[in-house]
Amino acid sequence: MSMAKTFRGGIHVPESKNTKDFAICEFPSPKVVSIPMQQHIGAPATPLVKKGDSVKIGQVIGRFDSGLSCPVHASVSGVVKDVEMRPSYTGFGKTAHVIIENDFKDEISEEVKPFDGDIYNASIEEVTEKVKEAGISGMGGAAFPTYAKISSAVGKASDIIINCAECEPYITANHRLMLEEPETIINGAKILKNALKVDSVIFAVEANKKDAAKVLSENIGDEKGLKVVILKTKYPQGDERQLIFALKGVELPAGKLPADVGCVIFNAETASAVYKAMKTGMPLVKRVVTVDGDALSEPKNIRVPIGTSYEDIFNFCGGVKENIGRIISGGPMMGNAQWSYDSVVMKNTSAILALSEKEEKKKSEGNCIHCGKCVSVCPMHLMPNYLAAFSKVDNKEMCEKFNILSCVECGCCTYICPGRVPIVQHIRNTKAQINAQRKKMAASAAEKM
Amino acid sequence: MTDNIQTRKFLKMSASPHINSPINTRIIMLDVIIALLPILVWSIYVFGIRTLWITLISVASCVVFEYIYRKILKKSNTVGDLSAVVTGMLLAYSLPSTVPLWMPALGAFFAIVIVKQLYGGIGKNILNPALAARVFLFISFSKELSTYAVPHSSDVVAGATPLALLQKGTIPETGLFDMFLGDMTGCIGEISVTLILLGGIYLIARKVITWHIPVSFIATVALLTLVFPAQNAPNVSFMLYELCSGGLMLGAVFMATDYATSPVTKAGRLIYGIGCGLITVFIRYFGYPEGVSFAILIMNLFTLALDKITAPVKFGGGNKIGEKK
Structure with missing residues (x-):
C-alpha cells in the first residue's frame, strides 16, 4: 500500500472522536429558534419578515441581493416573535436575529419546489440559481456562499474535491453523514460535476475514517471520474491549501483561489445540501452537529434546525457538568468560544463542545524558549x-x-x-x-x- | 452532576485554539535531566562522591540565584520550569571534580544572573549560560580548571589530558575502548561518550532535540581530524581519539542544542553544527587543547543571523524573509 497523502508541517492532536459510533439522531423540534441574518461571508441578509408574521419551513425570511450574500430561511413553522439585534457568534458586532415561535405544525412553504427536470443534467446556471436560493454556504466552517464558489470555478476547475477530511478533534458530523447518507454526498458531487463539466471528483478522507471511505467507494461503484483518496490523519489536513497540496502536489500561492490551480473544494455536507436542494427543493434549514466535550453528559450527533439555541441542545444531551469552562462553536483548534448559552446553531456550526476547566492553572503568558x-x-x-x-x-x-x-x-x-x-x-x-x-x-x- | 444552565448565563471567553499539547517547558527540561543523570552516576563511580557535591552545589546555586533574582525584581517565578536545574547540571559537568566547592556557586551566579536573567530570563539569553560560566571560570582560575582527578584514585593530575597529547600529535596511552566507555580523566560530565550518546538518542527519540546539530557538529570534527591529523599521527585512530576526548560529545549533544542559543530551522542547525565543528578543530590545532566551549559560544552569536538567512520559503512561494518585494 502506498503512503497516505499529506503535507509538510501540521500536528497530531488527540483525536477525541468519541462520537464516531453515534448515529445521527433527529433533534426534537425546538420551541423557539433565533435565526441570524448573517451566517455566511459577505453582506448580511435584510429581514423580510416582522413581528407577528406567520412563516413556514423553508420560507425565505431574509435576503440581500446586491453583492455576495446568502438568503436565510425559516427552519420551523410558526409566528415571528421578534426581530432583534444580538451579538454575532464571533463576538464582534451585532447581527439581526429573526426569532420564530414554533407552532409545531411543521408546515412547509409553497416556495419549496424540487428542481424541474433531470438534476444530473442541470445547467451551471440552473444549479447556481438553485444553490443560491437554497441559502447554501460552506458547512465545514468557512461559510463562503456556495453559489459564488461554483461561479468562481466555471471554466477553471478540472477537479472537484469533496472535503471529507474533518481534521479537527471531536467532530464526527461528516464521518456519520458519509456512513449514513453516502448517496446524498455522492449525488451532490455528481450534480456539481455535470454542471461544472469537469471529469474528476476526489473524495478526500482522512485515514482515521477508513470505514467511511469504504462506504463511499462502495456507493460510487464503477461510476466514472469519481474516486476516494485516503489522506494521512493530521491537522490541518482539511485546510484547502493543504488539501490541494496533498492531492495535487501544488502549493496554492497567497491571494489565489483554488480555482486558479484547477480545483474547487466543497465540504461533504455542503455537497449533500446541494443534492437535497435540487432533489426536494428544501433549502438549508437543518444540519448535522456533533455535540461533545468532557463537560457534556451525553455526547451525540444530532440533526438540528438552524437557529436552535445551545441551551436547548445541551438540555437534550443531558446537560453540562459543574466543571464547565468554555463552550466552543466548532472544533477546539479553530472554533469560537461562546459567551452565552443563547448562541444558536448556524449553517457552519459543525460542532458544539463543552470543555471543562481542568486545563493547567491559568497563569501569565509564558516565555518563548526558542525551541523551534x-x-x-x-x-x-x-x-x-x-x-x-x-x-x-x-x-x-x-x-x-x-x-x-x-x-x-x-x-x-x-x-x-x-x-x-x-x-x-x-x-x-x-x-x-x-x-x-x-x-x-x-x-x-x-x-x- | 449537571449544572443548572440558567445560573451560568455568562461563560468564559478565549481565543482559539482551545487545547494545548501536554508537553510544556518543564516536561522538556525534565527529559534533559533524565538524559543527564546516568552521566552523573558514572562520574561518581569514576571520580568519587565529590562529583556529587559539586553537582548539587551547582544546581542548588542556580535555582537559588534564579529564585532570588526574580523575587527581587518582582518577576514571575520561573524556577518551576527546571531550566535552572539543567544549567546547574551542565555547569557542574563542565568542571573537573577537583575544583573548590565555592567555585560552582560562583559559576552559577555568573550563569544565572549575568548571562541568563540580565537578558530577560529563559529563552532570551544570547549565550549558553553554563558554557559562558565555564569559560568565565576557566579564564579566571585556569589552574584549578586544568587540574583533573585521576580515575578511581585520590591523585590529581594537572593538564595532561588526552587532548593536550593529541595536540602534539601523540596518541594517548588510555585505550580507545576506555575512552569510549569513559574510564579516563577529564571534567565531570564529559568522560563517558557512551552515556552522552545514549542521552542524545533519548532526547532525539523524545523529540526534545533534532539530530541536525549533534550530527553536523561531530561529523565536521570527524572529517577534519581524519583528513588533517596533527603532526604524523595515524589518521583513523587520531580521529577517534579526537572524537572521544574533551567536551566534544557533551558539547555537541547537550550544549550546542540549547534552545535559546541555537537556530530554529533545520538548515540553520546544520550550518550552526558545522560552524561549531570548524571552530573546535581550529582552536584544538592552533590554540588551547580544548575548543568546544569557545566554538559553541562563538556560534551562539550567529543564531539570529542563521535563523534569518535560513528562513523557510512560505507555502505558495514568494519572497524570502527580508527581501524587498
Whole structure:
C-alpha cells in the first residue's frame, strides 16, 4: 500500500472522536429558534419578515441581493416573535436575529419546489440559481456562499474535491453523514460535476475514517471520474491549501483561489445540501452537529434546525457538568468560544463542545524558549516564534517581512508551544491591525481620486 | 452532576485554539535531566562522591540565584520550569571534580544572573549560560580548571589530558575502548561518550532535540581530524581519539542544542553544527587543547543571523524573509 497523502508541517492532536459510533439522531423540534441574518461571508441578509408574521419551513425570511450574500430561511413553522439585534457568534458586532415561535405544525412553504427536470443534467446556471436560493454556504466552517464558489470555478476547475477530511478533534458530523447518507454526498458531487463539466471528483478522507471511505467507494461503484483518496490523519489536513497540496502536489500561492490551480473544494455536507436542494427543493434549514466535550453528559450527533439555541441542545444531551469552562462553536483548534448559552446553531456550526476547566492553572503568558517547534509544525512554513515576538512589540514592518499575512490561523503553533505563548493570538491581533490599516489607506486613496 | 444552565448565563471567553499539547517547558527540561543523570552516576563511580557535591552545589546555586533574582525584581517565578536545574547540571559537568566547592556557586551566579536573567530570563539569553560560566571560570582560575582527578584514585593530575597529547600529535596511552566507555580523566560530565550518546538518542527519540546539530557538529570534527591529523599521527585512530576526548560529545549533544542559543530551522542547525565543528578543530590545532566551549559560544552569536538567512520559503512561494518585494 502506498503512503497516505499529506503535507509538510501540521500536528497530531488527540483525536477525541468519541462520537464516531453515534448515529445521527433527529433533534426534537425546538420551541423557539433565533435565526441570524448573517451566517455566511459577505453582506448580511435584510429581514423580510416582522413581528407577528406567520412563516413556514423553508420560507425565505431574509435576503440581500446586491453583492455576495446568502438568503436565510425559516427552519420551523410558526409566528415571528421578534426581530432583534444580538451579538454575532464571533463576538464582534451585532447581527439581526429573526426569532420564530414554533407552532409545531411543521408546515412547509409553497416556495419549496424540487428542481424541474433531470438534476444530473442541470445547467451551471440552473444549479447556481438553485444553490443560491437554497441559502447554501460552506458547512465545514468557512461559510463562503456556495453559489459564488461554483461561479468562481466555471471554466477553471478540472477537479472537484469533496472535503471529507474533518481534521479537527471531536467532530464526527461528516464521518456519520458519509456512513449514513453516502448517496446524498455522492449525488451532490455528481450534480456539481455535470454542471461544472469537469471529469474528476476526489473524495478526500482522512485515514482515521477508513470505514467511511469504504462506504463511499462502495456507493460510487464503477461510476466514472469519481474516486476516494485516503489522506494521512493530521491537522490541518482539511485546510484547502493543504488539501490541494496533498492531492495535487501544488502549493496554492497567497491571494489565489483554488480555482486558479484547477480545483474547487466543497465540504461533504455542503455537497449533500446541494443534492437535497435540487432533489426536494428544501433549502438549508437543518444540519448535522456533533455535540461533545468532557463537560457534556451525553455526547451525540444530532440533526438540528438552524437557529436552535445551545441551551436547548445541551438540555437534550443531558446537560453540562459543574466543571464547565468554555463552550466552543466548532472544533477546539479553530472554533469560537461562546459567551452565552443563547448562541444558536448556524449553517457552519459543525460542532458544539463543552470543555471543562481542568486545563493547567491559568497563569501569565509564558516565555518563548526558542525551541523551534512552531517553525517545524507551521503548515504555511512561517516562523511563528518571530511573528509573535514582533507582534508583541507592535513591529508591523518586521511582521510583514516575515509574511504574517500568509498565516491561516490554524493554531498549530499555539498548540505545540511548550512555553505556552499564545502565538497565533498575537499574530491574529497584528494581522487584523495590518488589514484594517490597509483598508483605511485604500479608502483614503479612493477618496483622493 | 449537571449544572443548572440558567445560573451560568455568562461563560468564559478565549481565543482559539482551545487545547494545548501536554508537553510544556518543564516536561522538556525534565527529559534533559533524565538524559543527564546516568552521566552523573558514572562520574561518581569514576571520580568519587565529590562529583556529587559539586553537582548539587551547582544546581542548588542556580535555582537559588534564579529564585532570588526574580523575587527581587518582582518577576514571575520561573524556577518551576527546571531550566535552572539543567544549567546547574551542565555547569557542574563542565568542571573537573577537583575544583573548590565555592567555585560552582560562583559559576552559577555568573550563569544565572549575568548571562541568563540580565537578558530577560529563559529563552532570551544570547549565550549558553553554563558554557559562558565555564569559560568565565576557566579564564579566571585556569589552574584549578586544568587540574583533573585521576580515575578511581585520590591523585590529581594537572593538564595532561588526552587532548593536550593529541595536540602534539601523540596518541594517548588510555585505550580507545576506555575512552569510549569513559574510564579516563577529564571534567565531570564529559568522560563517558557512551552515556552522552545514549542521552542524545533519548532526547532525539523524545523529540526534545533534532539530530541536525549533534550530527553536523561531530561529523565536521570527524572529517577534519581524519583528513588533517596533527603532526604524523595515524589518521583513523587520531580521529577517534579526537572524537572521544574533551567536551566534544557533551558539547555537541547537550550544549550546542540549547534552545535559546541555537537556530530554529533545520538548515540553520546544520550550518550552526558545522560552524561549531570548524571552530573546535581550529582552536584544538592552533590554540588551547580544548575548543568546544569557545566554538559553541562563538556560534551562539550567529543564531539570529542563521535563523534569518535560513528562513523557510512560505507555502505558495514568494519572497524570502527580508527581501524587498
